[in-house]
Amino acid sequence: MSADPRLEAPVAARLSTLDRYLPVWIIAAMAVGLIGGRLVPGLGAALDAVAIDGVSLPIALGLLIMMYPVLAKVRYDRLDTVTADRRLLLASLVLNWVLGPALMFALAWLMLPDLPEYRTGLIIVGLARCIAMVIIWNDLACGDREAAAVLVALNSVFQVIAFAALGWFYLDVLPGWLGLPQTALDVSPIEIAVNVLIFLGVPLVAGYLSRRLGERAKGREWYESRFLPRIGPFALYGLLFTIVILFALQGDAIIGRPFDVARIALPLLAYFALMWFGSLATARAIGLGYERSATLAFTAAGNNFELAIAVAIATFGVTSGQALAGVVGPLIEVPVLVALVYVSLALRKRWPGPSTATGSTADRASRRRVEQVDEPRRPVEPR
Template structure:
């Protein structure tokens, strides 16, 4: 084994080449997707012709492919150390189900008062708490994988229970109390359950079985030193594939309605930055370590765009402003949260000086 890196060495410098230049790959994927969607006739229609729970089949496959390797890395026998951390669990519930939806509601009304379709779409995005891409951001930022698995599962349970009720409250009840126009949200509990089962249940089961059967067959050392390095890069391949498809599907809309996209993007930018920074500060204030503070921040800042898009399409139609707002969500979330991955890595040495990167890397290899 090579010698441990010096304490003062850069965390970012120790990332793999694929991880270190991730912004370059993501920018290239965005450009490729935009050009393909703009230049290839009817490509968006072809990609969206077959859907899984209202989401294009290629996007669904990309999401499943990028989540599976990370969920295979989770040490499921350590989950009990997370479920006993009340500071983490309570903080996550408050951030995700009280602060997050309220903040998006406020931003949507303040910045899009004259665009009701986009405003409604953003509120729906704010109600859909993240259960997919957050796993990738957390892993890239060297967050706590076990904590991410628990918080994502917790979000999934609350999503099934609370999404419909919160939609009714933020689209009908609260606007009526404030003297604002109201709208409705026609979404069945089964739509939410189906989204959770597809986009979390399938890769979670596959990751768990891979680890369980691999460790049983050849042991943990072989599993983590031989198999995981082979399947790990496919998480980023799946991410880049998903980004290409997302931008290809909306390439024409983005380039033909740039001012609308900018109007939608502004509240999203503020939302992602505020939720991440506030959650990071809260994690630090309640005494969480680097790994769990990072996990808390990314699980609070991310959103379940798969569910938001599916609900918008089912309720208002694929060509509606609500659906466009749902699609713009991940287009803004991806570059912003990638940037925050690097912010988080840079903050580790400054705010968590007791963290030993060498020990952490050896545990997570």
């Protein structure tokens, strides 16, 4: 009986050519977007015009293509092993909705005390917890897919409920208590719910139906050995397409104000590093195995830049400093979290205890059943 093959194989051997050179493709996608947005007349305006209620359709398309293959890999019959792990769920809620926004608030005020627009934009980024790209980073780092699906769904629920209230607290109430300048944030819970429905609900339902109907029609072995390998590369295609579109839309703002971008980047770099390593340390302290530790770290460190940019533009305008801060978010987040994927893979062999998601007897039994299904069947050699 073998362990998860994603953890056993050497990193280089495990990755496809597309995965192995992922940083190269991402840098190239950023460059193509920036150059295209600058050199092709009207490209940015044309892409920006294709939007419904502030949601960019090209970006939405890219994210849907990106998330569907990963969510189609999730074993939905194993989600109960995640929801029963109270340590994981509680740690995720505290890291995402207590520590994350507070840390970004502190870093924004410490590093950008003289730039109120950028500071406000970063605080909005800190409030928008990740529900999209984290799926990709978690899968590349060999995290627990089922745990990622549950934590992303949990974040989406809290995003609808808590985003507006936290925005009011961190931009108006808390600065007032501390004697700092206050800012009003006007955002509708309905807009946030629409954002969650598009970027999470659609690919989640599609992934669930694919597995349910595919296994019912042709069985699990066909679904996992034939269907999933065919759709798998589209996750990274969607990621690269999204990056190209995003940077084409905001190329002028990024290239036109390089010093401002650098100022905004510093607190973001500190935020991603502190959240990721802090979350990993928290996971180790509460006794989680590698897979769920990686999932906890990436879900806590990532942010929903789509929502942050949409809120900043709707509230302060497309040319505002708040919108620029939101745009710089993925400019820093994407390469940093890709680098942390490789850090995570390097740390996995040193992780104490089993690599299973939790140490409970029930979960180990569930894992053993899954591994038996996952083991490739070797052909019987003729005598």
